[in-house]
Amino acid sequence: MTHYLDFEKPLAEIEGKAEELRAMARSNEEMDIEEEAAALDRKADEMLVELYKGLTPWRKCQVARHPERPHCKDYIEALFTEFTPLSGDRNFAEDEAVMGGLARLGGEPVVVIGHEKGHDTQTRLKRNFGMARPEGYRKAIRLMDLAHRFKLPVITLVDTPGAYPGKGAEERGQSEAIARSTEKCLQIGVPLINVIIGEGGSGGAVAFATANRVAMLEHSVYSVISPEGCASILWKDAEKMREAAEALRLTAQDLKMLGVADRIIPEPLGGAHRDRETAIASVGAALSAMLGELQGKSPDDLIKDRRQKYLSVGSKGLAA
Amino acid sequence: MNWITNYVRPRINSIFSRREVPENLWTKCGGCGTMLFHRELSENLNVCTNCGHHMGISPRDRFYSLFDGGIFTEVAVPEPIADPLQFRDQKRYPDRMKAAQKKTGEAEAMLVAEGEIGRTPIVAAAQDFGFMGGSMSMYVGNAVLAGAERAVEMGRPFVLFSAAGGARMQEGILGLMQMPRTTIAVQMLKDAGLPYIVVLTHPTTGGVTASYAMLGDVHIAEPDALIGFAGARVIEQTIREKLPEGFQRAEYLLEHGMLDRVTDRRAMREELITITRMLMGLPPAIKGDLPAPSETEALPAPDKG
Ligand SMILES: [Zn+2]
Numbered sequence: 001m002t003h004y005l006d007f008e009k010p011l012a013e014i015e016g017k018a019e020e021l022r023a024m025a026r027s028n029e030e031m032d033i034e035e036e037a038a039a040l041d042r043k044a045d046e047m048l049v050e051l052y053k054g055l056t057p058w059r060k061c062q063v064a065r066h067p068e069r070p071h072c073k074d075y076i077e078a079l080f081t082e083f084t085p086l087s088g089d090r091n092f093a094e095d096e097a098v099m100g101g102l103a104r105l106g107g108e109p110v111v112v113i114g115h116e117k118g119h120d121t122q123t124r125l126k127r128n129f130g131m132a133r134p135e136g137y138r139k140a141i142r143l144m145d146l147a148h149r150f151k152l153p154v155i156t157l158v159d160t161p162g163a164y165p166g167k168g169a170e171e172r173g174q175s176e177a178i179a180r181s182t183e184k185c186l187q188i189g190v191p192l193i194n195v196i197i198g199e200g201g202s203g204g205a206v207a208f209a210t211a212n213r214v215a216m217l218e219h220s221v222y223s224v225i226s227p228e229g230c231a232s233i234l235w236k237d238a239e240k241m242r243e244a245a246e247a248l249r250l251t252a253q254d255l256k257m258l259g260v261a262d263r264i265i266p267e268p269l270g271g272a273h274r275d276r277e278t279a280i281a282s283v284g285a286a287l288s289a290m291l292g293e294l295q296g297k298s299p300d301d302l303i304k305d306r307r308q309k310y311l312s313v314g315s316k317g318l319a320a
Numbered sequence: 321m322n323w324i325t326n327y328v329r330p331r332i333n334s335i336f337s338r339r340e341v342p343e344n345l346w347t348k349c350g351g352c353g354t355m356l357f358h359r360e361l362s363e364n365l366n367v368c369t370n371c372g373h374h375m376g377i378s379p380r381d382r383f384y385s386l387f388d389g390g391i392f393t394e395v396a397v398p399e400p401i402a403d404p405l406q407f408r409d410q411k412r413y414p415d416r417m418k419a420a421q422k423k424t425g426e427a428e429a430m431l432v433a434e435g436e437i438g439r440t441p442i443v444a445a446a447q448d449f450g451f452m453g454g455s456m457s458m459y460v461g462n463a464v465l466a467g468a469e470r471a472v473e474m475g476r477p478f479v480l481f482s483a484a485g486g487a488r489m490q491e492g493i494l495g496l497m498q499m500p501r502t503t504i505a506v507q508m509l510k511d512a513g514l515p516y517i518v519v520l521t522h523p524t525t526g527g528v529t530a531s532y533a534m535l536g537d538v539h540i541a542e543p544d545a546l547i548g549f550a551g552a553r554v555i556e557q558t559i560r561e562k563l564p565e566g567f568q569r570a571e572y573l574l575e576h577g578m579l580d581r582v583t584d585r586r587a588m589r590e591e592l593i594t595i596t597r598m599l600m601g602l603p604p605a606i607k608g609d610l611p612a613p614s615e616t617e618a619l620p621a622p623d624k625g
Contacts, residue, residue, distance in 0.1 A: 165558045170567075179533075182531060203531075206530075233489065243409070315401070318404060
């Protein structure tokens with residue numbers, strides 16, 4: 001059962017009809033519906049191309065949040081071997097909104113860290129919808145330190161609505177934890193590469209995405225604030241999220257132009273959720289390519305490279 | 321250095337342009353409701369003489385009271401490109417900028433200066449909540465970097481007064497990118513072994529708290545300042561419960577270990593002098609009236625033998 005986004009409703013109708021016809025044919029062998037069903041398929045394909053050809057920024061936000069989009073856990077399971085989760089911040093708790101541990105990518109040991117949103121009610125609650133608490137950032141800091149000491153590249157996968165707005169999270173120094181995580185990203189003398197796989201929500205994303213190389217999936221977004229939040233502050237109306245999404249320039253394409261994203265990873269037609277395997281494979285290829293670009297760089301050069309990237313960001317605006 | 325050319329003249333206009341109407345010679349205290357004569361209030365650093373409530377203070381006014389004799393030199397901040405996203409909500413971003421500039425008499429939301437406090441050379445930066453909520457823009461990022469670079473160049477401590485609602489939405493991702501950029505500024509100071517003191521003032525929230533405002537060697541807050549990452553309303557909506565009294569206030573953060581000290585604005589200067597001098601390995605500051613600057617350098621310290 002496919003989950004359709006609101007703008008995909010016409011598509012849902014056509015695909016539903018084709019599905020219905022085929023179900024009828026299965027129960028009645030006399031019926032010959034294949035031609036009609038194939039015509040519907042063609043119509044659906046055309047519509048899919050049309051819908052995804054020029055996704056508006058708000059629609060991209062919806063695709064980025066699609067519940068069937070591959071999540072951190074899916075990428076780790078498919079692309080890495082010997083994944084060995086490492087838990088806890090050694091201070092207070094284990095935060096399951098953040099996955100992290102040792103793993104091998106193409107046979108080489110790495111440290112992998114990412115936000116995990118969960119895929120059903122139970123896992124979403126367990127993962128807190130991908131909203132990390134301070135312990136998540138502090139675990140990441142610990143793992144980045146580990147990577148630095150044992151000279152392992154760090155790969156981060158960002159997919160979070162943002163930091164968790166909770167009482168305890170504030171009391172335990174959410175701000176400081178995010179600041180220290182960003183600081184750690186800038187300090188480690190190993191390659192740090194990042195992919196925004198879905199939502200790059202504000203400071204919670206920056207804490208992991210301050211990398212030598214930042215890649216974004218074609219329909220992922222990365223923003224200072226959610227379009228809904230921005231709309232309610234600047235338009236005084238949360239329903240103006242379409243306008244806000246437009247104004248914020250949060251798409252992968254805009255971020256590439258602005259020099260924040262270094263590369264865009266193409267998604268299969270109809271978004272990563274329509275062909276998860278292909279999407280995951282594309283991310284895998286991008287990871288290898290980005291690691292390759294950084295190969296042979298000294299720890300000092302890697303730190304300098306990262307500093308330089310962020311010091312020069314924004315110098316050209318959209319004219320870049 | 322010549323004291324006269326080094327002197328930044330107080331801009332008389334800027335003091336009066338903000339008081340829009342004559343009735344505003346009086347300000348009502350937000351803490352206790354007392355009507356305060358504005359000269360009395362400004363002499364008391366915008367702290368209520370009745371209840372001690374700390375009201376906002378502009379970076380320029382803060383610097384007049386912070387630096388010895390009110391003398392400081394502004395540190396130039398590289399101009400970023402204007403309106404990088406051509407952002408428009410109900411108003412155009414350039415129009416919002418113009419309105420903020422007119423209201424504050426300042427170019428942007430942060431002022432950077434160098435000077436001396438108790439004869440201790442420092443570089444200081446102060447964020448202006450009155451300028452678009454103090455929001456962290458590319459200019460603010462450049463200002464933090466310029467201040468840190470100047471401090472490193474001169475071998476001085478860097479004191480930063482924060483006040484912001486977060487990153488500037490009108491600069492989108494480029495506002496957010498000031499989190500790593502300002503973190504690099506802090507690293508420059510740390511690499512150079514120079515103290516970085518943060519004074520958190522009301523309010524300091526969002527991406528500012530989650531970057532340079534929480535990376536200091538010493539964190540001091542003004543009393544009752546609101547300090548946090550997420551807004552209280554959003555938290556209440558998320559956890560569906562009422563937040564405790566004083567939540568996200570300076571004293572609450574002190575209790576939870578996020579701050580070193582909560583200090584009254586009227587005692588801040590002395591405290592900054594004491595701390596920076598110790599961290600810089602300097603002898604205690606001389607209290608009371610100081611002799612002319614040219615003589616102190618030559619004179620041996622008193623009471624030594
Ligand atoms: Zn009062």
